[in-house]
Amino acid sequence: MRLVHQASPWRSLFHEDGTLNTSALNAPLDHLFSKLFSTFPSPQTSLADVYAWQLPLVETLVHYDLPAWRISQIISDHNALLYRQAIAQSLDEMQAQGWGAPPVDYCILLLGSAARFESLLGPDQDNALIIDDYPDHRHVEIDGYFQALGERFTQRLDEAGIPLCNGHVMARWPMWRKRLSEWHAQLDIWSADRRVKRVQQTNILLDFAPVAGNPALAKQLGESIASTLPKAPLFMDEMAALLDELPVALDRFGRFASSPGLDAPHEQALNLKHQGLLPLISAARLLCLRYGLRDIPTRERLIALSHATDALTSAESALLVAAFERLQQRLLDQQRYNKARGQAADGWVDLRRLREDERLLLKFDLQQIKRLSASAQSSV
Secondary structure: OOOOOOOOHHHHOEOOOOOEOHHHHHHHHHHHHHHHHHHOOOOOOOHHHHHHOHHHHHHHHHHOOOOHHHHHHHHHHHHHHHHHHHHHHHHHHHHHOOOOOOOOOEEEEEEOOOOOOOOOOOOOOOEEEEEOOOOHHHHHHHHHHHHHHHHHHHHHHHHHOOOOOOOOOOOOOHHHEEEHHHHHHHHHHHOOOOOHHHHHHHHHHHOEEEEEEOHHHHHHHHHHHHHHHHHOHHHHHHHHHHHHHOOOOEOOOOOEOOOOOOOOOOOOEEEOHHHHHHHHHHHHHHHHHHOOOOOOOHHHHHHHHHHHOOOOOHHHHHHHHHHHHHHHHHHHHHHHHHHHOOOOOOOEEEHHHOOHHHHHHHHHHHHHHHHHHHHHHHHO
């Protein structure tokens, strides 16, 4: 069963006399915002209420015929807004409790899909914190302040509906909360050899975007990454080898295949996030690091690789961008379907819901991703 598609508001763009009918075009968003502000008129609206508004927002954007990759950018923007509100509320609370203002400059980072502006429905938290350098004798005072801030804003987001990261990739933990000089030293340690865990942790850090505080600190971290990692051959070798841990969802005969380690909800389920999007994202990230490109979003990475390097031709880049967009569309469609039935918005898609032409196109897209992954490994 498929969701019924409403008539697009774009069909009401013109009056009969040829003038623009902007009121009809704006009606779906106006209706959504009027419901928000009639239900939540107070500036003290809870983060949970604001987050709950995200699904109706997505449904409205679908009504405008926006592709999933555009909607994912807006979801990411909305999640970033929730972050900023949670951080501001936490700082106000700390001020009221006598903690005072932040003792030094800082920058809170979004990590992962949020940093790439590729969030779909049902994300968890991935964040980090850069603290401007300070003398060691002030560590208990200053780190204690930012530990309290990290605990408070991540707890607020959890209560709002964006759960804490099971892998503890959050600013509340010392691993992901450091002085700028400590981040530089951490990169040196992580890139010194080819230990799997260190490369995995670095991979998490490579996709970041500032969400609050001083963005100049994030820029300095980016410069440190660009100057350190490509010059670490053992690290780069292991980063390439780790692509084997993200097999594309095709067997050697070109048939759909789910990895044994993934707990499929039924035999026709395919984890398109872990066996489609993540191999594509990881291969593009590796190639951009290899060629010294600073782009973070996956679409921009794929385009830059064809414009600024010989890693991809324009035709290959176009095929991969189209594959990326279609995979996001498949996942968002499935997540909306699940949400409408009270189910989880996760990375699984139900192959039974795909037409034969959609299955063939999905296989074609996964084949392009498989080739990219092999190409990325051979480039290092």
